[in-house]
């Protein structure tokens with residue numbers, strides 16, 4: 213028990229570090245900027261951050277959420293993204309231990325965090341990111357469960373992609389405007405590779421279910437607001453993985 217607690221904490225710290233990197237990926241990749249150069253800087257005064265200003269969570273708390281140089285407030289968004297990654301990584305380890313499911317969960321969490329940053333700031337899900345995580349997930353399936361499993365789930369990914377594509381055509385026809393972004397459709401390829409055909413369908417259902425109340429609130433506050441759908445698809449996919457939901461769960465719902 214004590215060892216598990218200790219390891220969970222280690223994974224939490226790794227999550228914080230990765231979360232801080234995902235912030236960089238989500239902000240820079242859609243803007244066409246390099247991920248490594250220049251090093252991190254204050255978005256307000258461009259002051260280059262020293263190593264001790266880059267410690268996830270800790271630096272933010274010590275500096276009271278402000279830049280050391282210009283004393284401007286650092287958006288809480290960075291802090292929340294780091295913390296969220298750490299907590300979700302730790303949770304995945306606590307539930308699954310070191311296992312295939314843990315790797316699957318970690319990949320989905322990482323993809324989710326980057327999509328939250330890029331989609332909510334630019335309404336873009338960079339293709340490179342979707343491609344990267346899809347390839348890695350197929351590769352992990354290949355290593356853990358052999359070529360047959362990898363090939364089957366690759367086909368599930370392609371199936372989920374086309375399902376979403378058909379839904380988009382259908383939505384465009386009904387609403388007479390663009391209903392789904394290209395990024396969301398490509399994202400479904402990853403979902404198919406991660407959870408298979410039935411749970412891909414359920415991901416679409418569950419994500420709409422989660423997104424709907426939030427969309428309504430935002431819509432009544434500001435009728436022009438655009439809500440990115442990508443994060444909801446991935447949070448639904450993550451719920452399915454973390455709670456180990458499968459076809460029996462859907463059948464049990466009686467829908």
Ligand SMILES: [Zn+2]
Pocket residue numbers: 254255256257258259279280281282283284
């Ligand atoms: Zn500054």
